[in-house]
Amino acid sequence: MSCNKEIIKLMHKYLDEELSITEEKKLRSHLQSCQGCQDHFRELTRTVALLKSSSNMQPSTSFTANVMSNLPKEKKHLSYIRWFKSHSFITAAAIFFLFMLGSIFSIWDEDGQLSVSKDHNVIINDYTVIVPEGVIIDGDLVVKNGDLKIDGAVNGNVTLINGEHLMASAGNISGEIEQVNQVFEWMWYHLKRIGKSVFDLTN
């Protein structure tokens, strides 16, 4: 402490990393010759080291969460958009499913009218389709929104959608009888049909 202020100023300049080469030489040569300044310089560098080393305090682990929960609320639609962006696969699947469901229901609702796949040789009486006696239908028969009465015979599968098979004399039908009355059954029937046609195509 006994030396002049200029040397001490140089020490601080050194610690601020602002010392020129000539100034550094001056400081160095003085420190070699002066014990007092050497101690002063050592104490200063040690102080700096202590200050730097002891600054590793950390905030609580919930710091970020606390900040985030205290932020003013952002606009709602932005958070939705971001959710959709980050869950794009779920979003796509949900949209696809919605359209699927929509189209199936609309098809289901659409035809409330009775229809028969082959209307030759059959009699339509109100909501009942009758295959008269002596008539043989070659191929599959599909009846929508109506009941079916078979007095003759069908050489193939019979499918009834939203209707009943009134005459259970199964001997008249060479293939299978299938009745579809619920929307889910109907969907299942459609899926099976799609599956079948795909399968048929591959054959």
Next chain:
Amino acid sequence: MDEKIRLKIRQVKKGDQSAFEDVVTFYQDKVYQICYRMVGNAYEAEDLAQEAFIRAYVNIHSFDDKRKFSTWLFRIATNLTIDRIRKKKPDYFLDAEVRGTDGLDMYSQLANENPLPEEELESLELQSYIQQQIMSLPTKYRSIIALRFVDERSLAEISEILNIPIGTVKTRIHRGREALRKKLRDV
């Protein structure tokens, strides 16, 4: 890293709140340490640091993208802390010296989980002693010491953060260093 933060800030500006989370995580230690250096109390430092981040978020549109984000953020934090200290009663400093044993509080908390080795206990005591010495300095020195020794900010940056001339920054660092040299000589 800077580029990543820059991107996050841009997202925050567009209204994406969740992007701010990464910004907080990245800077929380530094902001907390700067506040702690100035108030000398862990609880208060945490409160101030959180407030600083919330203010940064609310005022994010006034941040100029071309400038350094940390400079802007630290400015908010130091201003907030200086304000808080100013509003305190004058007996705050006495109060703080007692609370300077905060390190001991923290030690006792940690001790429940696993006892600290000898050296760590010593270093905790040393840290709390150093902090006590910093607390005995006026606020204007503490803020500069916090910025200079927590994050090793350049003198020019400190002058920008605190909005004081670089010459004043230098003088205060020199005086602060000399004052602490005398106080920490016997450690």
